Each structure stands twice: as structure tokens, then as C-alpha cells.
Amino acid sequence: MAQPDFRKEAEAHYDEMVAMRRDFHRHPELGFEETRTSGIVAETLQDLGLEVQRGIGQTGVVALLEGSRPGPTVLLRFDMDALPIQENSDIAYASENPGVMHACGHDGHTTMGLTLAKILSKFQGDMAGTLKFVFQPAEEGLGGAFAMIADGVLENPKPDVALAMHLWTPEPYGNVRVLEGPCMSSSSVFTLTVTGRGGHGAAPHMAVDPVLAAAHIVAALQSIVSRNVDPQDSVVVSIGEFKAGTTFNVIPDDAVLKGTVRSYNNELHRMIYRRILEMATKMAEAFSCTASMETIAIVQAVVNAPEPTAVVYEAAAQIMGEDHITPKRTMASEDMGFILDEIPGCYFFIGAGNDEEARFPHHHSRFNFAEQAMIDGVAVMGQAVANYLMGSDSE
Ligand SMILES: [Zn+2]
Numbered sequence: 121m122a123q124p125d126f127r128k129e130a131e132a133h134y135d136e137m138v139a140m141r142r143d144f145h146r147h148p149e150l151g152f153e154e155t156r157t158s159g160i161v162a163e164t165l166q167d168l169g170l171e172v173q174r175g176i177g178q179t180g181v182v183a184l185l186e187g188s189r190p191g192p193t194v195l196l197r198f199d200m201d202a203l204p205i206q207e208n209s210d211i212a213y214a215s216e217n218p219g220v221m222h223a224c225g226h227d228g229h230t231t232m233g234l235t236l237a238k239i240l241s242k243f244q245g246d247m248a249g250t251l252k253f254v255f256q257p258a259e260e261g262l263g264g265a266f267a268m269i270a271d272g273v274l275e276n277p278k279p280d281v282a283l284a285m286h287l288w289t290p291e292p293y294g295n296v297r298v299l300e301g302p303c304m305s306s307s308s309v310f311t312l313t314v315t316g317r318g319g320h321g322a323a324p325h326m327a328v329d330p331v332l333a334a335a336h337i338v339a340a341l342q343s344i345v346s347r348n349v350d351p352q353d354s355v356v357v358s359i360g361e362f363k364a365g366t367t368f369n370v371i372p373d374d375a376v377l378k379g380t381v382r383s384y385n386n387e388l389h390r391m392i393y394r395r396i397l398e399m400a401t402k403m404a405e406a407f408s409c410t411a412s413m414e415t416i417a418i419v420q421a422v423v424n425a426p427e428p429t430a431v432v433y434e435a436a437a438q439i440m441g442e443d444h445i446t447p448k449r450t451m452a453s454e455d456m457g458f459i460l461d462e463i464p465g466c467y468f469f470i471g472a473g474n475d476e477e478a479r480f481p482h483h484h485s486r487f488n489f490a491e492q493a494m495i496d497g498v499a500v501m502g503q504a505v506a507n508y509l510m511g512s513d514s515e
């Protein structure tokens with residue numbers, strides 16, 4: 121059985137994709153508020169004859185496309201949420217929702233997901249297995265993937281493999297990034313409270329100064345990356361907030377530090393936290409203060425499993441050509457890490473940058489992506505699905 125020509129199929133849907141994406145772009149919605157978007161998603165999937173469930177992880181939508189024969193279940197995940205950013209572009213289809221903007225490309229992801237559903241439902245009869253389309257809310261730091269997992273998205277049926285992609289402007293249009301192992305970092309936030317004893321700035325010997333202790337802690341934490349981490353591993357420890365005191369001549373009671381840790385390795389992440397706590401408490405003690413720490417894990421590292429990555433790599437080579445595949449990773453984060461922690465899979469990046477409209481970084485108020493990249497995304501993911509569920513070309 122010959123497989124469909126996915127580039128041709130995607131190209132045939134291009135005008136429709138552009139219109140759909142621009143409509144989503146005009147009407148962005150924040151995490152867990154994607155009612156208009158998820159309504160369009162659910163309706164489109166229902167019209168295609170898929171079995172649709174709404175309200176999975178609040179505004180999430182799940183739809184099943186059953187092949188004609190038994191086989192593996194492949195989960196395809198697309199995120200739908202926008203960001204709390206005021207769009208500052210002069211494009212005709214700029215956001216009509218003040219203070220909210222699709223500044224990460226999730227409008228394109230939702231569009232590619234619906235287009236894949238349209239294309240793949242035509243080939244239902246050639247498929248051995250099940251496709252599980254997952255339209256996820258609240259990817260941008262609000263825990264949408266986690267909410268969907270809590271509502272059972274990884275059960276009934278349990279996927280054998282999970283795939284997702286991101287339109288990515290740091291990579292030029294025409295390329296795809298596929299990489300085995302960790303491809304996006306884990307991200308977490310910590311708060312350190314250093315407590316001393318306040319007093320008069322002119323009588324420091326009568327007080328216990330938490331500002332001095334906190335300043336030493338900030339400096340000491342820099343040694344974790346340089347002295348506790350293997351130089352071949354990538355780690356970030358950053359303090360972004362340092363709050364203490366109210367005026368110039370008063371030593372405050374405490375100082376509060378807030379920072380973030382990023383890494384590709386969850387084990388390493390835990391080690392870093394042990395060191396932060398150790399350094400903070402002992403450094404505080406050296407200055408007669410005490411220190412306590414609170415942490416919030418935002419997302420885990422996105423780690424690609426070998427076999428699904430090989431399948432996506434093969435699909436990318438078929439669609440884009442092997443010389444257009446780059447094995448780069450990023451220190452940004454994604455809550456797909458929660459899904460890939462339970463189901464083996466692959467997360468990949470579709471190059472969507474150019475020197476014109478798509479020259480601004482993700483989360484910028486003038487962010488945009490090369491719309492033709494949606495053809496690449498649909499074609500590569502469609503081909504990967506076919507490689508799982510539609511045999512190979514030679515059969
Ligand atoms: Zn983003």
C-alpha cells in the first residue's frame with residue numbers, strides 16, 4: 121500500500137490553514153480560558169466524524185480516530201493557549217483581545233492539529249491502530265498537560281507513543297530540529313527567605329543583617345554550575361528577584377530571593393536543589409541568620425525516547441531531506457515533559473523563522489512565524505503517523 125504524499129496533502133490545505141490560523145490569532149485566549157478556540161476545535165473534529173470529548177483538563181479536547189484494523193495508539197498533542205502580552209504589530213490580523221496575544225505560535229499548532237485530523241481521517245481505512253488527538257489548554261506555565269493527565273488523557277486507550285511539535289523561529293524556515301534525549305529543559309522556581317534581626321542602620325552590631333547574608337548566598341549559588349555540575353551538562357541557576365528592606369537606615373528582619381533552575385536532567389535537578397538548600401542554610405548560619413527554601417516544579421525536561429525519535433527523524437528525512445534536520449536543543453521549557461515522562465515519544469521543532477515577519481523571538485509583542493512552516497509541520501507529523509500506522513512505502 122502506497123502512503124499518501126503528505127507534502128501535497130498539506131499544500132492543498134494551505135489557504136485554509138492560513139485563514140484558520142489568522143482567525144485564531146485575532147481571537148487569542150489565555151490558559152484554561154480557551155472556550156472559543158476549543159469550541160471550534162471540537163466542532164471541526166465532530167464534523168469529521170471523530171469521537172470527541174470536551175472538558176478534559178478544563179478546556180481541553182480529546183478526539184479518537186480509529187483505523188480499520190488494530191494497531192498501536194499514537195497520541196498527537198497540540199497546545200491552544202495565548203499569552204498575557206499586548207500585541208504590538210501592524211499585521212491585519214493582529215489580536216482583537218487587549219492584553220492577550222498568540223506570541224508563541226500555538227494558533228499555528230491548533231491549526232496544524234485540525235488540518236492533520238482532516239487529512240488523516242481521509243485515510244482512516246488504511247490505518248492499523250488509533251490516533252488520539254489531544255488539544256491542550258494552558259501550556260504557558262499554568263499546567264495544562266498536568267490537568268489533562270489528571271483527567272485521564274493517558275488512559276482509555278493508553279497511548280503507545282506521544283508526538284508533539286513546536287513552530288520555532290530561532291530555526292530558519294525549511295529546517296526541522298529532531299534530537300534524541302533531552303531537547304527542552306526542566307524548569308522550576310525557588311524562593312529563599314533569609315531571616316536575621318532588624319535594627320538601626322547606624323548600629324549594625326546590634327542587629328543581625330539578612331541583606332549581607334543574602335548577598336553572599338547569591339554569589340555562592342553561582343558556584344553550583346561551575347563546581348558541582350559536569351561541564352558537559354547544561355544547567356542554569358538564576359536569581360531574578362532580591363527583595364529586602366524599606367529604607368536606607370533600617371536593617372530589615374529578612375531578605376527574600378527568588379530564582380529559577382533549568383536543566384535537561386531530572387536527577388541533576390534534584391542535586392542542584394540539595395546544593396542550593398545546603399549553601400543557603402550554611403551561608404546564612406555563617407552570618408548568624410537562618411534560611412528556608414520553598415520550591416515549585418513548573419515542568420520536567422522534555423526527553424525524547426530513541427525509537428519514536430528514529431521514526432520522526434525518518435519522517436523528517438522523507439519530507440524535508442536529511443540535510444535540513446538539525447540536532448539542536450533549547451533551554452526553554454514545555455509541559456509536554458509531563459506526558460513524555462509517562463509515554464515514550466518525540467517532541468520536535470519546525471523551523472519557522474525568516475528575516476521578515478518572523479524575525480522576533482517567541483513571547484515578543486511582535487512575534488510572528490513563517491506561515492508556510494505549517495505545511496512542513498503537517499507533512500512531517502502526518503508522515504510520522506503513517507510510519508507508525510500505515511506500514512511503509514515498500515509494502
Ligand atoms: Zn511559549
Ligand SMILES: [Zn+2]
Nearest residue numbers: 224225226286
Ligand atoms: Zn509555545
